[in-house]
Structure formats: structure tokens, C-alpha cells
Amino acid sequence: MLDDRDEIERIFREEHGRVVASLARRFGDLDIAEEAAAEALLVAVERWPVDGVPPNPGGWLTTTAGNRAIDRIRRASKSDAKHRQAAMLHDDTPHAPTGPVTDDRLRLMFTCCHPALAPEARVALTLRMLGGLTVPEIAAAFLVSESTMGQRITRAKRKIKDAGIPFRVPDAEDLPARVHGVLAVLYLVFNEGYLATAGDEPARADLTAEAIRLGRQLHELMPEEPEITGLLALMLLTEARRASRFAGGELVPLGEQDRGGWDRALIAEGHDLVRQCLALGRPGQYQLMAAVNAVHTDAPTVADTDWAQVAALYGQLEAVAPSPLVTLNRAVAVAELDGPGVALATVDRLVVETPVLASYHAFHATRADLLRRLGRSAEAREAYDAAIAATANEAERAYLARRRRTLAG
Incomplete structure (x- = not known):
């Protein structure tokens, strides 16, 4: 039995992206997919405390949401064509091949990071659908208002619908054009987990762990892409400090952290990945941020930090990927x-x-x-x-x- 609504919502958050993306591919309509997924959550809240959590929560939610979507289409149906569209949802033909990306969530991220959408729009939409982030959290990540971000996501959905952009599983040749959008999604999901925008917990270990897991999958899939290696290194070096980042209900800044509590295995792995990036000689945004973190985690005390190197790395980052946040960090x-x-x-x-x-x-x-x-x-x-x-x-x-x-x- 399951009596805790918070636990039901946690399970739903974990499965939400897969459910919505699955329905969106079948319907070609993100709004219907999201509304149906939300209705499935309400059904779960009513039934799971009585019946227990099903063996496959994601499959249960997808089936329930699909049935709700069919009902919506039928209620809104004005022609036989609509009925035929609803009937197609019962197609029992085998699933299409998964393509080169075997992980479900990572594959859906590649599917949603379609190059027909503007870069910021595809990242924001994927964060909303698959990253488990709310509109306010996404708005904070982009330094824009909640209303602006809401409009951006709505426009992206409308473009997908109006242009008939298919939710097709990407082939191997599609990956290079989409990988930078996927990297941005993983980075922002990790950041939200690193320091939560809101909520009862100051950090969300579920988000950082999932971002790292997907980063490892991505690195195995495309080991020759240095920015993937750089992002994985950045996440590992940052995650290595997690146990020392909060004490007594307070955030502990880098300069005050107990460095003896840092995870040395993650630091060693992150440093090795940074060295791999440096050997390729193709610096990019995530590689440079990882290098900054390598400098910090290499210093036994804050007084030993090579601030000249940190400032120089941020200077390179300003040239490669300029942003006010990079300049702010360089000022420190x-x-x-x-x-x-x-x-x-x-x-x-x-x-x-x-x-x-x-x-x-x-x-x-x-x-x-x-x-x-x-x-x-x-x-x-x-x-x-x-x-x-x-x-x-x-x-x-x-x-x-x-x-x-x-x-x-």
C-alpha cells in the first residue's frame, strides 16, 4: 500500500518525461500529452493507495494517460477522421527500433532536441517534458521571467504542431546536430539538483544522480566528443563536494567547506576526464568549466587555490561562451x-x-x-x-x- 501522496508524485516525476514523450509521438500534440499525463497522476493518487504501486509504474501511467487521451479525442471529435486518429492509438504493431541510443530517457532527450526549434526553445521544452523541472525553475536557469519562459515553451509546442515536426527516434547521423541541446538539458538539470530553486530540500540528489547517469551513457555513446567529456567531468567534480556543501541547515560556500569530506574517487575520475579534454585541444564551454573545478578541487586549502589560472580559464570561457554569469564568476x-x-x-x-x-x-x-x-x-x-x-x-x-x-x- 502507498499512502504518501509525495511518494506518488516522486514516482510520477521520475516517469513523467517518458510518459509525455511517448504520448506526444503517438498524438503529435504536446498539450494533449501533458494534459493526459496529469490526469493519469490524479488516477494514480486515487488508486495506488488502495491497489498498491503497479510492478511497472511507467507502463501503468502511459496506458492510463493514453486512455485518457483517447477519451479527449473522442469527446472533441467532429469528424470520422478524428475517430480514425483515436483508433490508431490501439495499433498493436511492434515498437519501432530504438536507434543508437539505448537508454529510454536519453533517447527521448535526443528526440525532443529537434534542430528545427531555436536552441533555447528546444532546451526549455525538453527540460519541461523530460527534465522534471517546473516553469519557474527553468525561467531561473535562463535568467528570464516565468511568463517569458512560459510563452517560450508554448511557442515551441505550437511550432512542433503547426510545422508537423515528427517525434522520430533519431538515427546515428542525427546525433551531432542535437547533442549540444542534450548537453544543455543535462547541465541545467544538474544545476537545479545542485542548488534547488525552491522546495523543502536545498539540493536534489535525484536530479544530480540522473544527470550524471545520463552523462555517463552519453560519454559511452560518443566518446570522441570533448564537450560530453567536459560536462561529465564538471558534474563529477561538483558532485564530489556535495557532502560538504550544507551544514546545520545552511549552505557552506566553497571557501568554508571541509575538503576532507570531498569524494576523492569522483575527483580523481573528474581530473582524468579533464586531462582527456586537454589532450584533444578543442576547448569548449563545459571543458573550461570542468577545468575551473579541477583547479579548485586540486587545492588542499582555499589559500592554495591558483586564482590566476581560474581567472584565465574564465577569460577563455568568456571568449567561447560569453554570458553575464561567466563574467560574474570571473570577477570573484x-x-x-x-x-x-x-x-x-x-x-x-x-x-x-x-x-x-x-x-x-x-x-x-x-x-x-x-x-x-x-x-x-x-x-x-x-x-x-x-x-x-x-x-x-x-x-x-x-x-x-x-x-x-x-x-x-
Whole structure:
């Protein structure tokens, strides 16, 4: 028996992507697929506490959602053609070949990252369908408003429907054109697990574990692609610090973490992957971020960190994949080399150039720390208040509040 609705919803989140993508391929309509999947969840909430969890929850949800979708089509049917479309859903012909990607979820990510969609749209849509992320979480990852992201996902669905883009399992020759979208999805899913946007838990180990699992699958599938190797290295080196990242209900920043608690096996594996990337000589976004993390995890103490190398790597990253967040991170390294005043000038200039940063908690937290180090306590206090207001992660809020309390005056 299963009485906990939270546990039912957890199972549903794990299976949601597979259910929706399966229905979308059969219907060619994402809206119907998502609505039917949601109805299947309601049925599960009613029946599973009585009947128990079925042996194959994903299959049960897919079948139930499919039946609900058929009912929807029949109710909305205005012609015999609609009835024929519903009848086709009972086709008992064997499933199509899976293609070169054997993992169900990874294959669906490749299926959804269709090159006919704009890069950001395909990533956002895949995160919504398969990544287990909500619209607010996806909006936070892209530094846009929730309404803007909702509209972006809606437009992507409409384009798929209007253009008749098929949910076809990709062949081997399709993979290179889609792999960067899949990498972006895995990276953002991992990030949400690393520091949750909201919720009771400050981090979501289920998301980081799934992103790493799929990263390993992808690396086995395309070992010659250095960005795949780089992303896997980045995730492993970041995950290695998980046990030291929270204590007493607070976030513990990198400089304060107990490095003895880091997972040395994951660090060794990540460093080996970074060396593989360097040997190829084709630097990319994820490889450079992995190299930054390799520098941090190579230092026995924060004082031993090679900040010049960190700043140089972020400089390369700005050239390869420029973004305000890269510049913000580079400013943190610059503060260690040239002082907080130089870094603060960069940060203040950055928000003028990219006003959306004003809604991003890490911007205010970085600025607050720089102001604190400069002895500008009143301004630092305001920046900490802004950072606290901009995050719903309780562990991060607790850390920021503690730092605010240490200010003079």
C-alpha cells in the first residue's frame, strides 16, 4: 500500500518525461500529452493507495494517460477522421527500433532536441517534458521571467504542431546536430539538483544522480566528443563536494567547506576526464568549466587555490561562451588577485549592461561580499537583503542571513 501522496508524485516525476514523450509521438500534440499525463497522476493518487504501486509504474501511467487521451479525442471529435486518429492509438504493431541510443530517457532527450526549434526553445521544452523541472525553475536557469519562459515553451509546442515536426527516434547521423541541446538539458538539470530553486530540500540528489547517469551513457555513446567529456567531468567534480556543501541547515560556500569530506574517487575520475579534454585541444564551454573545478578541487586549502589560472580559464570561457554569469564568476577570481574594489567595478558595470541580473540572487550575494570586504557595511547589508529576497532556497537564505549579521555597525 502507498499512502504518501509525495511518494506518488516522486514516482510520477521520475516517469513523467517518458510518459509525455511517448504520448506526444503517438498524438503529435504536446498539450494533449501533458494534459493526459496529469490526469493519469490524479488516477494514480486515487488508486495506488488502495491497489498498491503497479510492478511497472511507467507502463501503468502511459496506458492510463493514453486512455485518457483517447477519451479527449473522442469527446472533441467532429469528424470520422478524428475517430480514425483515436483508433490508431490501439495499433498493436511492434515498437519501432530504438536507434543508437539505448537508454529510454536519453533517447527521448535526443528526440525532443529537434534542430528545427531555436536552441533555447528546444532546451526549455525538453527540460519541461523530460527534465522534471517546473516553469519557474527553468525561467531561473535562463535568467528570464516565468511568463517569458512560459510563452517560450508554448511557442515551441505550437511550432512542433503547426510545422508537423515528427517525434522520430533519431538515427546515428542525427546525433551531432542535437547533442549540444542534450548537453544543455543535462547541465541545467544538474544545476537545479545542485542548488534547488525552491522546495523543502536545498539540493536534489535525484536530479544530480540522473544527470550524471545520463552523462555517463552519453560519454559511452560518443566518446570522441570533448564537450560530453567536459560536462561529465564538471558534474563529477561538483558532485564530489556535495557532502560538504550544507551544514546545520545552511549552505557552506566553497571557501568554508571541509575538503576532507570531498569524494576523492569522483575527483580523481573528474581530473582524468579533464586531462582527456586537454589532450584533444578543442576547448569548449563545459571543458573550461570542468577545468575551473579541477583547479579548485586540486587545492588542499582555499589559500592554495591558483586564482590566476581560474581567472584565465574564465577569460577563455568568456571568449567561447560569453554570458553575464561567466563574467560574474570571473570577477570573484579577480577579487582574489586584484582586490575587491576592482571586482566590484566589474560587477556594477555588469548589471548596467545586463539589467536582468538585478533579479539574480548570486549577483547580489557576490556584490554583498565584495562590499563587506571593502568595509562598506551599510551597502553590503542592502545587497544581502536583496540576495535573500531573490532566493527561495532556505539553506542559502540562512547562510546569507548569517553573513549579514556579521557586518559591522
